[in-house]
Amino acid sequence: MRPFTWLTPETTEEAVALLRAHGEGARVIAGGQTLLLAMKERLVGPSHLVSLARITDLAGITTEPDGALVVGAATTYAALTRAELPGWQRRLSEVAGDLADRPVRNRGTIGGALCAADPRFDMPAFAVGVDAELRISGAAGERALPAHEFLVDAGRTALGQDEILTAVVLPPLPTWDVVVFEKFRHRVFDAAIASAVCALRREDHGVPASLRITVAGATPTPTVVLVDAAADGAAAAESAVAAVRLDSSDEATRYRRELVHTLVRRVVDRAHAQQGSV
Amino acid sequence: MQKVCLTVNGREVSAEIDERTLLLEFVRDVAGLTGTHNGCLEARCGCCVVEVDGDVVKSCNVLAVQVDGAEITTIEGLAPQRLAPVDQITTQSLAGVYRPVEAVRGTPEDLHPVQAAFHRCHAVQCGFCTPGMVMVLKDYLEENPEPTRDDVRRAIAGNLCRCTGYQHIVDAAMEAAAEMRGERVPDRPTHGSTDGA
Structure with a gap:
């Protein structure tokens, strides 16, 4: 030092x-x-x-x-x-x-x-x-x-x-109805290799009004992925993989791409499955 | 140079130190308490864990100047008998048990329940990680009296042990938790055979 x-x-x-x-x-x-x-x-x-x-x-x-x-x-x-x-x-x-x-x-x-x-x-x-x-x-x-x-x-x-x-x-509570966070790391105390956040706001009848997906770890700064509010996990995961542009074909990048895909699919599916505001 | 005054295990220790002095170095070299171990110096292994004002920290990643005026508790401070000096390094001294003890139980005069359980369950092999393990488990069990084996594993995620494979450490933590809840513990160690226990 x-x-x-x-x-x-x-x-x-x-x-x-x-x-x-x-x-x-x-x-x-x-x-x-x-x-x-x-x-x-x-x-x-x-x-x-x-x-x-x-x-x-x-x-x-x-x-x-x-x-x-x-x-x-x-x-x-x-x-x-x-x-x-x-x-x-x-x-x-x-x-x-x-x-x-x-x-x-x-x-x-x-x-x-x-x-x-x-x-x-x-x-x-x-x-x-x-x-x-x-x-x-x-x-x-x-x-x-x-x-x-x-x-x-x-x-x-x-x-x-x-x-x-x-x-x-x-932001105040009404901004989102559901927020889901998921990450992947090898050991419990490690920093995440990749993580994903899904913040969902619904209209009065429970119809998704806004879906904000953020991917981190795979890019220098967290990337916000633009998707349709009604997008399901699979569709959102495809958009996320395209948005983070992990194009290189080496193994480490391919692994990250796989993680981003899985984590985004999980957070979005979990968010849609949660009833009410949590 | 900076003057720093800490209360270490109830004893006031003050010194003029280089600003770069880590809390770990202060505890070992200034206060002279070498029970706190220097393992990795990069906040990974957890051998250097001490309590600062009641919260466990990795003392290798805290500057002594950051905690000026704080109350520090080290492994030597867990029960009064361990304030006596070590003559000979043995498995017992590494667990903080300075007298030969048969099937020890934790009592305020004798041992902290976590130390007693480490001794009973043979949760010490080389003993290097033990001070950190005991400090973290004591802190964790005080807050969570009824942990599962999985909870205990998460609690010691920041402590590395290269000998035991953690099984006996988790056994010891479960026994210590029972004793701290006021339950009777067996005289002989009871090793959990599976992690599903």
Whole structure:
């Protein structure tokens, strides 16, 4: 690990000021479960680490008057797992409780996963899958971006050097009736090789009105697949495979293509089979 | 350099350390408690698990400066007798059992039920993974008193053991869970023969 200066601001404004003051070499650290691994390998060597641990309002979950769920960026997976969330928003708890392992979930944060923008991570897939909005604080003020615009490339986000991701906002409950998440990994604590999210909204008579399918792991950033709202699993899987464009014929790519096909078919069939709003 | 003060197993330990010092290094080299093992240094093997303010973490992937002021519990802190120094490394000392014990049971003065069950069920072979296994299982069983064998396997997914094939560790966890629920456990180990048990 390369030497660095440790900084512990108490407010978001202070943290932003520190990032601005120390320029390119400064990095934000929340739980550090991804960043520290990279630092030990010397893949990154920040000159200053700005810790979010003392900024208390960055962790925790609140509900807005319109039903949107505001999840602080420094909320740990363990806290998300314990949260009692309503309707489909509960999927967030389930996804957080079924990734990495128990000790890592106690340190790792939702915001950390999004800022790492690793294509194999579940949180970026889920955030894009349910069309979450990300709140960002910076020297120039506050802004918000949809998750799919925030994730620019594998390991790259739209965050400016002096900006901090402050919250992940899940849309209000009526946005979706059913959200289904599936992933494939070899061992329980591995990151996913591929994952798929299906978010379904129905009209009053139960007719599908909108179907949002997101595929992650197989592409540098999660890919939203455009399909007809009534599409069944098989049809959606064909569209997804075409959309992710895994054209190469080598074995690893062929395997991923197969996973994408299977996972999308499963999430869509499961979503259609679920009655009511869950 | 940065001053860090941690409470390790109830004892206050403070030192001026390099910012890069991992919690693992602080526990082993500054606090002098070598029960916490350095396995892979990349948060995979789980040999370095300790509790920070009641939550288990992999101490090789946490900076000591990140947890300044926290209460740390290590394998040595699970029951008072294990605060005594180790004279000789044996299978028992690796399980955190410092006295020769026949069919030990967990009692507050003696052993944590998970340690006692590890000893009874022969869940220790080389013993390198044992401190992490015990810490994670203790934390897990406190939260989930009635696990299935499958739940236990998921709970220790982040802990690698290259000797036991996990069978005896899962046996031990099931026995420890029973003891922690207040049930009587047999004097002799009862090995679950299948995972469907």
